[in-house]
Amino acid sequence: MTSSVLVALRVKASPERAFDAFTREIGEWWRPDPLFAITPDGDGVLAFEGGENGSLVTHLANGKVFEIGRVREWRRGERLAFDWRQSTFAPHQLTRVEVTFTAVGGETRVTVRHFGWSEIPREHVARHGFPDPTTQIRAAEWWQRSLDSLSRRAT
Amino acid sequence: MSSPASLGRVLTALADPHRRRAVELLRKRPRRAGELADALGLSAPAMSKHLRELRKSGLVEETHPDFDARVRVYSLKAGAIEGLREWVDEMDLRWADELASFKAHVERGRGKGFKKRA
Numbered sequence: 001m002t003s004s005v006l007v008a009l010r011v012k013a014s015p016e017r018a019f020d021a022f023t024r025e026i027g028e029w030w031r032p033d034p035l036f037a038i039t040p041d042g043d044g045v046l047a048f049e050g051g052e053n054g055s056l057v058t059h060l061a062n063g064k065v066f067e068i069g070r071v072r073e074w075r076r077g078e079r080l081a082f083d084w085r086q087s088t089f090a091p092h093q094l095t096r097v098e099v100t101f102t103a104v105g106g107e108t109r110v111t112v113r114h115f116g117w118s119e120i121p122r123e124h125v126a127r128h129g130f131p132d133p134t135t136q137i138r139a140a141e142w143w144q145r146s147l148d149s150l151s152r153r154a155t
Numbered sequence: 156m157s158s159p160a161s162l163g164r165v166l167t168a169l170a171d172p173h174r175r176r177a178v179e180l181l182r183k184r185p186r187r188a189g190e191l192a193d194a195l196g197l198s199a200p201a202m203s204k205h206l207r208e209l210r211k212s213g214l215v216e217e218t219h220p221d222f223d224a225r226v227r228v229y230s231l232k233a234g235a236i237e238g239l240r241e242w243v244d245e246m247d248l249r250w251a252d253e254l255a256s257f258k259a260h261v262e263r264g265r266g267k268g269f270k271k272r273a
Binding site (some may be wrong): 006007009012018021 | 166245246247249250251252253254255256257258259260261262
């Protein structure tokens with residue numbers, strides 16, 4: 001599996017505090033991007049609602065609520081995963097965001113991985129027709145070259 | 156190709172491992188549907204369904220060789236994958252911005268880092 005987007009940086013806070021800020025305060029820190037909005041009506045105000053069985057939604061200026069995706073994992077101070085669907089995606093098309101919180105000294109490394117689809121590049125739905133491991137690795141590298149961006153690391 | 160709507164279609168098309176495998180095969184050279192079906196171990200109807208999805212997404216196009224208009228040959232559309240790359244690049248920049256904003260928010264002193272919030 002390869003990630004299509006990987007962004008990481010360190011914050012001066014405990015993993016628990018970073019997790020809480022990421023989830024409870026997303027509406028305060030999420031910066032709307034007019035050029036690359038989640039819905040045609042803009043990004044709105046994001047919120048994780050319902051905790052571990054809930055979802056990430058956004059409250060749009062027109063009063064509508066758009067569900068960006070269900071929460072898939074909710075481990076406070078460790079790991080958060082949720083689906084990500086922009087309103088222009090097909091209804092069943094989901095991408096997945098995984099956020100990890102790792103203590104580094106007195107700080108926390110926050111890593112965001114955004115997968116373009118659930119399994120890149122290879123899974124055996126059928127044994128027949130899928131190439132040998134060497135070819136698979138080559139194909140995987142190609143997908144990676146096609147899709148991966150540079151990872152960013154800020155300290 | 157780079158519009159969000161078509162990107163959604165591309166992601167949908169590539170969500171299926173058989174279709175990704177077909178794209179991998181087509182990046183080497185154009186192929187007939189039958190060839191692809193054999194290589195993937197799929198029935199002709201199943202293969203043509205996948206090819207229809209790939210065509211709808213704009214990743215793959217259908218052509219006919221000069222010698223026989225009845226024969227359909229599939230090939231990867233030039234520039235098709237670049238749209239995906241754009242999305243990845245945009246999302247990458249987007250998350251970098253969002254995380255920077257998140258960091259500023261956390262370190263602004265709210266909750267002093269360790270204080271419990273209600």
